[in-house]
Amino acid sequence: MLKKCEKCGRFFGDEGQTVCSACRMSSKGFKSTGDPERDKFVMTRDIVYENPDISPQGIIDIMSDMGVEITIREIMKYVDEGRLSLNTVKDGNHCQRCGTRISFGKYCDRCRFKLEQQNKMEGGHDDDDKPRIKMHTSKS
Helix, strand or coil: CEEECCCCCCEEECCCCCCCHHHHHHHCCCCCCCCHHHHHHHHHHHHHHHCCCCCHHHHHHHHHHCCCCCCHHHHHHHHHCCCCCCCCCCCCEECCCCCCEECCCCCCHHHHHHHHHHHHHCCCECCCCCECCCCCCCCC
């Protein structure tokens, strides 16, 4: 069932609350960007910056106290994407290519470099010989 937020008037899922998660976050001093997924990541990142040795469960606890639900899967997705680095993950992440321990992402620096070089040598084509679409930006 949807409810209308008492603060901003947006509709949100009935979580037993009277205000949406964005308004709950803003009441804790967090400024919402309007994108709930982006807001969740930014909150997670800020918590890790303030508590460098925090565990994933610690992040979940702090965010649930703020009225925001997050799962370990979401946190580890941020780590796998290289958007977040956690000091307390016991096993750590390992390079998917060589198995070397890494702090974030899917590949170690050496394998990432090798993959980039291999891609350049192949002319930037995928297996089906379709040219990749590349985005170029100007440096300002």
